[in-house]
Amino acid sequence: MVRIILTTLVLVASFTGCWGLGFGTPSPNKWPLSVLEADEYLRNHSQIxxxxxxxxxxxxxxxxxxxxxxxxxxxxxxxxxxxxxxxxxxxxxxxxxxxxxxxxxxxxxxxxxxxxxxxxxxxxxxxxxxxxxxxxxxxxxxxxxxxxxxxxxxxxxxxxxxxxxxxxxxxxxxxxxxxxxxxxxxxxxxxxxxxxxxxxxxxxxxxxxxxxxxxxxxxxxxxxxxxxxxxxxxxxxxxxxxxxxxxxxxxxxxxxxxxxxxxxxxxxxxxxxxxxxxxxxxxxxxxxxxxxxxxxxxxxxxxxxxxxxxxxxxxxxxxxxxxxxxxxxxxxxxxxxxxxxxxxxxxxxxxxxxxxxxxxxxxxxGWFDGDAASLNPLTKKQRAHKIKNIATLPAMLENAKASYDRSNANLASSGFAINEELQWALELTR
Known part of the structure; x- marks a missing residue:
């Protein structure tokens, strides 16, 4: 349940952050937009x-x-x-x-x-x-x-x-x-x-x-x-x-x-x-x-x-x-x-x-990126079992929550989410 809730929170935060694109022409001096500014641009887009x-x-x-x-x-x-x-x-x-x-x-x-x-x-x-x-x-x-x-x-x-x-x-x-x-x-x-x-x-x-x-x-x-x-x-x-x-x-x-x-x-x-x-x-x-x-x-x-x-x-x-x-x-x-x-x-x-x-x-x-490790990849389930041997589930959830919290703190102080932190939290909890 913790995993599902955290994943949902990360998805919401990620998509809210990537809505930093808007209606009309944003000024280069204001780029990138904060989450609140991006939300306003998206709402204005609805007026079409x-x-x-x-x-x-x-x-x-x-x-x-x-x-x-x-x-x-x-x-x-x-x-x-x-x-x-x-x-x-x-x-x-x-x-x-x-x-x-x-x-x-x-x-x-x-x-x-x-x-x-x-x-x-x-x-x-x-x-x-x-x-x-x-x-x-x-x-x-x-x-x-x-x-x-x-x-x-x-x-x-x-x-x-x-x-x-x-x-x-x-x-x-x-x-x-x-x-x-x-x-x-x-x-x-x-x-x-x-x-x-x-x-x-x-x-x-x-x-x-x-x-x-x-x-x-x-x-x-x-x-x-x-x-x-x-x-x-x-x-x-x-x-x-x-x-x-x-x-x-x-x-x-x-x-x-x-x-x-x-x-x-x-x-x-x-x-x-x-x-x-x-x-x-x-x-x-x-x-x-x-x-x-x-x-x-x-x-x-x-x-x-x-x-x-x-x-x-x-x-x-x-x-x-x-x-x-x-x-x-x-x-x-x-x-x-x-x-x-x-x-x-x-x-x-x-x-x-x-x-x-x-x-x-x-x-x-085609799908192959040229990296030999990509030819026969582990399934998500196999990978999760392997990772569990080097990192416990509570530790991964704690790490994911820490990344989410860092992004949230930056959002509160500056208006900007940290997409890299959100992405890492998402990958740890998928």
Whole structure:
């Protein structure tokens, strides 16, 4: 029981300390932030998502933000409605859809198409609720995805139970919103359906690399832009100079690796995709997880900085790998330059530079770090038994508590936790 309690305390302290990244642009003179300052930045970050609302972007484009983890986007075309992404729940999908429809005060115009940017559940599960309503109206709705989206869904379903447990931990689903959980980084919180959704998504239209299609009286270009996922679709409406970039850009450092578990996300492909969409010269940028951005110069600068952040971490990881550094050592060496580290769209609310480095390393050469001792490691249980022969359990717990107390004392006197001490306490009690 002592071990469980101490481990929990260390985890809380560690995550509170690493929330030292914030909303807006922290001044380099105030870096690193104290725990209280970091907490304030994280609370301010929530203001992106609350209150939930429909944003009139312009050019008959609307974004429903704050209804669920992901946004729902509506294009009001001359001949119908097109929806991009449908959130993760049936209830929130319908609420967002109602508010979007009410924004234009027209329920007679048919829903002609739903475009899904990728296979993650927070982007497609609500589709079924919209299709139910469309059927009652006699509307024929086309569903667009990349040709690999169904394969990605099938692959991820193999580990559905395991992934669900880890996803619950990543997004803090068991925590009390507003108290223990301030936000989920890319949205206020991840939501869940009240009942199991058994429907199977069946796209009517898929594409391989790029395709152009006429929908609702408008021309849409669908482009494969590998990044957060391999099936990621970006949508471009030339007549409106409007770009919908899915999950390839957040108002947070990207998850080059998600701690819930995912196949390697190739960082080089991600930043090349950002270059591809930046070249379009969009006047309107509508992401799937944050507020829209208006203005060609502002959008171009944003894509440049986001690209540079990902490319810097990738290039520096490669550099130190070629210098024969191991992952832990690379993490200690690679620090983002201030111009990127303090950028409001690159603060580590969601992804982490350290985790990204480890993912890039493993994605390129696999799990083995080159140290012979890592080839056939002891299990955690075997290691614990061996350590018990040289250090008693009470002694380890005492040492762990001492490390925790040192960090706590420093927190009380200076406002800063000591991550190394917290990490050691965590390793001693796991």
């Amino acid at each position: 998502f609350i209150p939930r609302r429909v944003i009139n972007v312009g050019e008959d484009i609307y974004s429903a933000i704050g209804y669920a983890l992901a946004n729902m986007i509506m294009i009001n075309g001359p001949d119908g409605i097109v929806i991009i992404d449908t959130t993760e729940t049936m209830i929130d999908s319908w609420t967002a859809y109602e508010d979007l429809r009410n924004e234009i005060d027209d329920w007679t115009k048919p829903l002609v198409a739903i475009i899904l940017t990728h296979f993650h559940t927070d982007h497609y599960v609500g589709t079924f609720r919209l299709l139910e309503h469309a059927e009652t109206q006699g509307w024929n709705v086309r569903i667009f995805t990349h040709e690999t989206t169904l394969d990605e869904m099938a692959r991820s379903s193999v580990l559905k139970l395991y992934a669900s447990r880890r996803g619950t931990r990543q997004f803090g689903d068991a925590l009390v919103l507003g108290q223990e959980l301030l936000n989920a980084g890319i949205g206020l919180e991840s939501k869940h359906n009240d009942t199991i959704v058994n429907d199977t998504l069946v796209p009517t239209d898929t594409y391989r690399d790029n395709t152009t299609v006429q929908l609702a009286g408008l021309e849409f270009e669908l482009m494969r832009t590998k990044g957060e996922t391999d099936d990621q679709t970006s949508i471009w409406i030339p007549s409106k100079r409007a770009l919908f970039c899915g999950d390839n850009l957040y108002e947070a450092f990207p998850n080059l690796y998600a701690i819930r578990g995912n196949p390697n996300r190739y960082a080089k492909a991600w930043y090349e995709s950002l270059d591809k969409v930046r070249a379009l010269g969009a006047e309107y940028l509508i992401p799937s997880h944050t507020e829209p951005v208006v203005g060609a110069a502002k959008i171009a600068a944003l894509f440049t900085n986001y690209r540079d952040g990902i490319k810097f971490v990738f290039d520096q990881t490669i550099r130190y790998m070629n210098l024969n550094y191991e992952p832990d050592d690379i993490v200690m060496q690679v620090k983002m330059p201030p111009a990127l580290a303090y950028h409001p769209y690159l603060l580590e609310f969601y992804g982490s530079v350290d985790w990204s480095i480890r993912s890039i390393y493993q994605g390129l050469i």
